[in-house]
Amino acid sequence: MISRDRDPDPDNSTPDASPDLTCPGLGPVAGSRVRIAGLFGGGLHSTTPDGWCLDVVSPEWPNARVLLSAGGDIYVATSSDLTLWTRSTLDLRA
Numbered sequence: 001m002i003s004r005d006r007d008p009d010p011d012n013s014t015p016d017a018s019p020d021l022t023c024p025g026l027g028p029v030a031g032s033r034v035r036i037a038g039l040f041g042g043g044l045h046s047t048t049p050d051g052w053c054l055d056v057v058s059p060e061w062p063n064a065r066v067l068l069s070a071g072g073d074i075y076v077a078t079s080s081d082l083t084l085w086t087r088s089t090l091d092l093r094a
Contacts, residue, residue: 003027 003026005013012024022033037044046054052070059065068075076083 022035025032025034055067056064066077074085
């Protein structure tokens with residue numbers, strides 16, 4: 001959805017006006033706050049409540065990798081491959 005408010009409220013219409021980088025919703029999402037991301041700022045969630053985490057890294061710049069991890073496992077996505085690394089858990093009993 002693309003919308004534009006031609007007369008925004010200067011007190012709360014930009015993402016830097018709120019600590020969670022949101023803007024007021026327009027049209028069907030009016031009355032709610034919308035997370036934004038773009039060239040000039042904003043940000044989206046990179047973690048989930050159940051422990052998944054998403055990161056983008058560039059160990060061989062300019063080639064980037066997307067890392068998806070959860071519970072010690074790491075999933076690495078490139079343009080053509082998916083690689084999985086797992087970490088065994090240690091059972092430390094006295």
